[in-house]
Amino acid sequence: MTGMPIPRTRGSMIKDAPDHHDAELVLRLYELRREAVMRESRRYLTAEFWPGSLVDALAITKGDHPGNAAYRQVTTYWEMAYGMARHGIVNPDYLAESTGEGLLVFAKFHPWLAEFRAAVSPRAFRHAEWIATQCEEGRTIFAVFRQRVEERAKTAGGQAGRSK
Numbered sequence: 001m002t003g004m005p006i007p008r009t010r011g012s013m014i015k016d017a018p019d020h021h022d023a024e025l026v027l028r029l030y031e032l033r034r035e036a037v038m039r040e041s042r043r044y045l046t047a048e049f050w051p052g053s054l055v056d057a058l059a060i061t062k063g064d065h066p067g068n069a070a071y072r073q074v075t076t077y078w079e080m081a082y083g084m085a086r087h088g089i090v091n092p093d094y095l096a097e098s099t100g101e102g103l104l105v106f107a108k109f110h111p112w113l114a115e116f117r118a119a120v121s122p123r124a125f126r127h128a129e130w131i132a133t134q135c136e137e138g139r140t141i142f143a144v145f146r147q148r149v150e151e152r153a154k155t156a157g158g159q160a161g162r163s164k
Contacts (some may be wrong), residue, residue, distance in 0.1 A: 050149075078101075082130065109124075
């Protein structure tokens with residue numbers, strides 16, 4: 001960290017530096033990501049699902065979409081993990097260093113965030129957005145993923161939202 005204070009949420013005390021408790025939490029989060037169903041859900045949402053429009057982004061939230069279970073599992077996992085940082089349980093920069101995948105998922109929905117929240121939930125991606133905007137390491141990682149998603153959308157044309 002450069003010494004810039006991280007904005008705090010109401011009542012939280014953001015940790016200025018990681019300690020062994022942070023390491024234990026991050027290692028546990030890593031272990032949970034290795035579970036077979038979670039691994040497959042993560043693969044689907046990071047490698048196969050590329051929304052090209054708000055319609056594509058909203059479609060995965062419907063129960064009949066083949067990726068709905070993966071969407072629910074992965075997005076709630078990352079919201080839980082990033083919420084730990086937002087509420088001062090784990091150092092945000094330390095967490096972001098090894099959990100950028102959640103920011104890739106957020107980058108895929110980011111172009112339509114306001115409309116997505118209006119249609120799905122005003123709380124959608126709120127912790128991921130906090131990491132992406134209020135955490136130095138999160139901003140850096142998110143910028144890279146946002147650019148990759150934008151480049152993919154340009155090169156994929158009308159195929160951006162189709163599962164491959």
